[in-house]
Amino acid sequence: MGPLIPNGLIPHEWDNLIAILIGLVFGFVLEASGFSSSRKLAGVFYGYDFAVLKVFFTAAVVALIGIYYMDYLGYVDVTQMYVHPTYLWGAIVGGIIMGLGFVAGGFCPGTSLCAVAIGKIDAVVYVIGIMIGVFIFSELFFLFQPLYEGSFLGNITLVDTFDINPYWFIFIFTIIAVISFFISDIIRKRTKKIFY
Template sequence: MGPLIPNDIISFEWSSIIAIIIGIFFGFILEASGFSSSRKLAGVFYGYDFAVLKVFFTAAIVSLIGLLYMDYLGYVDMSRLYVHPTYLWGAIIGGAIMGIGFVAGGFCPGTSLSAVAIGKIDAMVNVVGIMVGVFIFSELYPLFEPIYNGYFQGNITLVDSLGVNPFWFVFLLTIVAIIMFFATDLIRKRVKKVFY
């Protein structure tokens, strides 16, 4: 991540302080929205509550549309944005481990810290588990390195790998999101009838 505001306007130190303040507000909003509840987060996987999925999917699409418009208007050069390199095996295995941990613990790393801040014991156990996992990975890194760095794909995006126009991709992704929101409502209503 770069500075929030160019260094010639505000110093790097002040930019970091602003980032901390934004982080505090983000944590407050997570808690106020109920996202620090493991039941709400696990509800996505059990089919009775899709609020988390809808909020984060909506945020991703709005951000993507905003970036495309800013690029189109000349305020942002998307070709200069940092794209994290893709290591396919690390992404697949790491994603699977995180997904299992998400379902088992009921928290993702961000929401677990939000829940720790309000004193939830299950979140504290979850964060300790994350720390133990990070420690084991760092200590056994030479063993995991071939998997971690396996099948390097470069700094690619989904648009690059599919070879489609970014505007068409965003349009189709928005249509998929609307269909998904409708489908998740149907699933939630059906699950609600079974369990309630």
């Protein structure tokens, strides 16, 4: 049955409308969860608040289990799902830049827009910085292109990379999530005295 758009169950013309609706709901959930607060977001790096880690890890585990369970029941065909292409060095360098920006500003691109929507000045400055970075990257793309398009690995997943049964991967990923939650609680309790 699924994915819905590639199989013609939802017309292709609905792509953008569905994306906007999902984005609105996602932004609402971010704000309702307190993720428009740079203090809360940066807390994961300083060890006093692991809500971001827990929420996104939980979302990843639920989505992973849900997709493969739906595939098992025949409602979704995992082989038809889009996998973004991997450019190894571009991903590594981009991840480092985004990580530094996350620590320095306390936002990621999505949460910064959520914070702008409710009028936070620090988020406005952060988004202006993102726009300047996007402008510089686009104008000097010819310099960055070898890095951006280098080390192309194709449309691979971790299951492909490690050549592991997807159900074993789900089990291992879930165990890693549970261990991460346990360790993050220990760290939070130790740093609580410092920050509160």
